Amino acid sequence: MxxxxxxxxxxxxxxxxxxxxxxxxxxxxxxxxxxxxxxxxxxxxxxxxxxxxxxxxxxxxxxxxxxxxxxxxxxxxxxxxxxxxxxxxxxxxxxxxxxxxxxxxxxxxxxxxxxxxxxxxxxxxxxxxxxxxxxxxxxxxxxxxxxxxxxxxxxxxxxxxxxxxxxxxxxxxxxxxxxxxxxxxxxxxxxxxTRANAELIKYASNAFLATRISFMNELSRLSAALGTDIVTIANGMGLDSRIGPEFLRAGVGYGGSCFPKDTIALLQLAAQNGISLGILEQVRTVNATQPVWFLEQLQPFVPDCRGKRIAVLGLAFKPDTDDIREAPSLAILQALEEKGAAVYAYDPIAADAVRQKFPNVSYTKTAEEAVQGAHAALLITEWKQCVELPWEQLYESMAQPVLLDGRNAWPAQIVKQAGFHYVGVGKS
Structure with missing residues (x-):
């Protein structure tokens, strides 16, 4: 055809x-x-x-x-x-x-x-x-x-x-x-x-997936307070065939070209028809505040970020894409700059795009270079280059061995044994 x-x-x-x-x-x-x-x-x-x-x-x-x-x-x-x-x-x-x-x-x-x-x-x-x-x-x-x-x-x-x-x-x-x-x-x-049904199937699908993500992110805050492990909890939930394992990973929030845009568009469509979608409104609220909550976990280790070197690993909204639209990394970078931190960032693909928005950030060619001399390293996007790292070498190179794992992708037990202070999302 x-x-x-x-x-x-x-x-x-x-x-x-x-x-x-x-x-x-x-x-x-x-x-x-x-x-x-x-x-x-x-x-x-x-x-x-x-x-x-x-x-x-x-x-x-x-x-x-x-x-x-x-x-x-x-x-x-x-x-x-x-x-x-x-x-x-x-x-x-x-x-x-x-x-x-x-x-x-x-x-x-x-x-x-x-x-x-x-x-x-x-x-x-x-x-x-x-x-x-x-x-x-x-x-x-x-x-x-x-x-x-x-x-x-x-x-x-x-x-x-x-x-x-x-x-x-x-x-x-x-x-x-x-x-x-x-x-x-x-x-x-x-x-x-019908055409209308097909159009709503698309919006409803994205809204539901975004809801699963925000539900787990909100639950991760409770998990952190209780001292439980959100990864184990998600695994236990996902084994229920009525729930399934997809989109149950807690993290620093969703981004990209679809979920942020489509959820607000669906909310606007509902409002135009006199309908309130309260659950979806909370989904967007949780997603907007998750990066803020994540950065608060840095406070016990770096009470004052002014002049401190902070490494941000991963900038694209997810691995294997150069898309930075609504990426959680953007909120993280903005907050760190407002706190006066010296930010060093690495991403194998998306660094040039982010540089246009944050020209004062120092962009490195490797994750190891970004982490060297840092008072803390934050994993935002779980690129292979940001996850599989020489931990003993990094421990020796950091000014302060603090790791904040925004995707629960780093090997927690290994890095703890190497001497790092490790904090995941909703992990004990």
Whole structure:
């Protein structure tokens, strides 16, 4: 099938590559000419394991191409809208890029009429697909479907090729059948429903996962006060088949492009409809205060941070990505700077992006360099380079052997035996 993917960011590029790998003829469309030039050269604009190799594979096979001109995609049967829906000033989803893409498709349809399907893959508020269908009602050969993505940064390509489920929302069986045909090569459960249901499935999924994280983070504070171990507690909980082990890890909070933006958008949508989502409001409160609570654990060891060297290991919101959107590290860095600390930070991928926001932080080439001479080291992102460290060497190099493990990823018993003062999240 001939497919056009509008938007070549995180979702768009992964969608384009995976569809091409599944045998479709795909053209990626983006207004950013510099990005298109790099993509044509096989250079991925995002750091995502496996994407660049797969990109070059489908480029070389001729299954995928890129353009800045939508007119070059007029032969496509299906148009995926994969543009950004950032958080607006009032917390709602900013849909200007979605409607701009839809208007461009409408203009092309009027110039070159044929049966086409517009598939909205961007995360949009409930009712957006129906509104788009109404806007396009003057083009009867254009139909609209919702096909939300459920990609995890760090494993996006694997998730696109082997998804947990494929959700298709459409206004008629013919449209949903065409979208299903796109995924003929993919073995995954299908949910075929209305556009509104598909849109709410996406928001509800992200909100529920964020709730699990914040529940464990709030429970970790009680665990720390009681002297119990949140890791053991999570393990015991996760063995219950009704609960499961996923997203039960306590830490310094969630971040990234989805959970923060989608939870506030869902809250705004509920408020517009006169509904209060009290649990979700508390989820966001816990997440906002978790980095603050984590830093308070430093107080017994470094009562006054002024002039003290503090190492921050990991800056991306999670490993295997360069994404720093809403990363907990940003709140940690800001708080440490306000306390007057001399901050030394390390991240194997995301340091350059964070440097734009925090130019006064010293960025090192290795975790060991950041920790050398430090009065405390804080693990914020559990990169392998930040977790697997030469502990005896680090003990000798630190001004004060204090470790704050924001991901419960360091080997607690080993570092304690090496002489470190170790503090995890919700650990005895």
């Amino acid at each position: 001939k497919v056009a993917v509008i938007g070549t960011g995180y979702v768009g590029l992964t969608t384009a590559v995976s569809l091409a790998m599944n045998g479709h003829q795909v053209i990626g469309v983006d207004l950013d000419e510099a990005k298109i030039v790099k993509l044509r050269q096989g250079i991925s604009p995002i750091y995502e394991p496996g994407v660049e190799g797969a990109l070059n594979q489908v480029l070389n096979s001729g299954a995928l191409s890129f353009t800045t001109k939508l007119a070059e995609a007029q032969d496509a049967d299906v148009f995926f809208v994969c543009v950004g829906t950032p958080e607006a000033a009032d917390g709602t989803a900013d849909l200007r890029y979605v409607y701009s893409a839809v208007a461009a498709i409408e203009g092309m349809q009027q110039a070159a009429p044929k049966r086409r399907i517009v598939v909205i893959k961007s995360t949009v508020p409930v009712g957006t697909g129906d509104q788009v269908a109404e806007l396009l009602s003057g083009c009867p050969e254009l139909t609209v479907a919702s096909n939300p993505e459920f990609l995890r940064e760090g494993s996006a390509l694997a998730d696109a090729l082997a998804p947990s489920r494929i959700v298709i929302g459409a206004g008629d069986p013919g449209t949903s059948e065409v979208v299903e045909e796109l995924y003929k090569a993919v073995d995954a459960p299908r949910v075929v429903t």
